[in-house]
Amino acid sequence: MSFINYSSREINCKIVYYGPGLCGKTTNLQYIYRRTNPGQKGKLISLATETERTLFFDFLPLALGDIRGFKIRFHLYTVPGQVFYAASRKLILKGVDGVIFVADSQIERMDSNMESLEDLTINLAEQGYELEKLPFAMQYNKRDLPNLIPVADLDNVLNLRKVPWFEAVAVTGKGVFETLKAVAKQVLFELKKHY
Amino acid sequence: MTGSDLVMHEEEFRRVDAELQKLHQQSNAKVVFLVDKNGQLIASVGETHEIDTTSLASLTAGNIAATGGIAKLLGEREFTILFHEGEKDNIHISLIGQRIILVVIFDKRSSLGLVRLRVKKAAETLGKIFEEITQKVEKEKGEGKLEESIFAEISDEDIDNLFR
Numbered sequence: 621m622s623f624i625n626y627s628s629r630e631i632n633c634k635i636v637y638y639g640p641g642l643c644g645k646t647t648n649l650q651y652i653y654r655r656t657n658p659g660q661k662g663k664l665i666s667l668a669t670e671t672e673r674t675l676f677f678d679f680l681p682l683a684l685g686d687i688r689g690f691k692i693r694f695h696l697y698t699v700p701g702q703v704f705y706a707a708s709r710k711l712i713l714k715g716v717d718g719v720i721f722v723a724d725s726q727i728e729r730m731d732s733n734m735e736s737l738e739d740l741t742i743n744l745a746e747q748g749y750e751l752e753k754l755p756f757a758m759q760y761n762k763r764d765l766p767n768l769i770p771v772a773d774l775d776n777v778l779n780l781r782k783v784p785w786f787e788a789v790a791v792t793g794k795g796v797f798e799t800l801k802a803v804a805k806q807v808l809f810e811l812k813k814h815y
Numbered sequence: 816m817t818g819s820d821l822v823m824h825e826e827e828f829r830r831v832d833a834e835l836q837k838l839h840q841q842s843n844a845k846v847v848f849l850v851d852k853n854g855q856l857i858a859s860v861g862e863t864h865e866i867d868t869t870s871l872a873s874l875t876a877g878n879i880a881a882t883g884g885i886a887k888l889l890g891e892r893e894f895t896i897l898f899h900e901g902e903k904d905n906i907h908i909s910l911i912g913q914r915i916i917l918v919v920i921f922d923k924r925s926s927l928g929l930v931r932l933r934v935k936k937a938a939e940t941l942g943k944i945f946e947e948i949t950q951k952v953e954k955e956k957g958e959g960k961l962e963e964s965i966f967a968e969i970s971d972e973d974i975d976n977l978f979r
Contacts, residue, residue, distance in 0.1 A: 623821045623855040627828030632855045662869045667877075676881070679854075679873045684977040687969055692977060695854060695873065711880035715853025801978045808974055812966040814820070814956060 621715035622811060630691045633807050634715055635800070638740050639722035640732035641673070641701035644761040647790040648722065649680045649696055652800065655793065660684060674700040677712050687808075694804060701736070710743045717810070718755035718803040719744075722790075723778055725760050725768045730777070737778055751781075755806030758785035759799040764792070821851055822952045827944060828858065834940050835860045842933040843925035845904065849941070850875050850916040857915070871918075875908060879916055898927065909934055912942045914949075 623632040637645040653664040662681035678698040699709040784802040788795025848859035854876035897908040907919040
């Protein structure tokens with residue numbers, strides 16, 4: 621659900637990073653925060669536990685620039701990945717415009733990836749969304765680690781809709797902006813369809 | 816997509832702003848602002864310069880969402896008012912028409928009773944305005960295009976430029 625304000629000439633969109641616990645959602649946001657000019661970003665808010673696990677959400681407002689005189693703002697959110705935070709995870713999806721699924725490429729995390737994707741589909745459906753119709757991109761993260769699932773296998777299992785996908789190493793920033801851009805593009809083109 | 820996007824034109828924005836100004840004055844508040852349930856800041860009045868309103872908007876919406884979750888667990892439809900009391904400042908949060916969140920920050924120059932009273936009045940007016948806005952968006956969506964569509968000419972290149 622975007623917010624188009626003709627008075628202040630702004631367009632606000634909400635993008636949510638989803639994925640299993642410790643897959644690197646918060647790391648994506650931290651990298652984006654580090655690499656954007658101070659004028660383009662707000663505070664990075666992390667509601668996390670003492671051990672830096674996301675408790676409720678991370679939030680980063682980004683104003684990347686103008687299109688036809690309208691300031692384009694993206695509000696980036698992450699969900700808590702851990703299974704037992706299901707109730708709060710659901711809430712973050714309210715009013716979402718686009719989703720980035722961050723998958724953990726390590727072999728032993730494949731089950732968690734699948735479980736989280738299933739959870740995403742169900743939670744979206746509860747809010748009245750269909751994952752098939754939402755702007756969506758896949759990020760295969762942690763490609764720098766040993767003991768990886770080949771990208772083709774990840775793609776076969778997780779990316780049934782064949783949305784844009786990216787290999788990433790979120791700690792170094794590889795693939796981070798590419799993934800965001802892919803979803804941002806879909807979100808804006810979605811608006812174009814309606815208005 | 817579920818629900819509808821929120822599209823606000825100059826005229827509606829002025830009406831909303833005027834209502835917030837009135838509430839700000841009548842309730843002796845420090846800051847009054849309106850947030851979309853999804854965390855987007857819609858409008859704010861008062862001493863906003865020293866407050867990070869964007870973050871505040873997102874956290875307020877998170878707060879309302881969490882409280883809504885609790886309400887559901889208890890079999891309530893929604894808790895429509897939240898109040899946090901601080902040493903100096905207090906914050907009064909209320910839900911209008913299931914969609915908009917009205918936030919009033921006030922200190923000892925005002926009181927909870929006064930804020931509640933004024934918020935109740937303002938909520939009625941604001942509720943009506945947003946109902947009209949929603950209807951208008953639906954209508955325009957049905958007709959196809961908004962009068963001055965800015966999206967019609969968005970190109971790949973425009974979006975690439977954002978990420979340069």
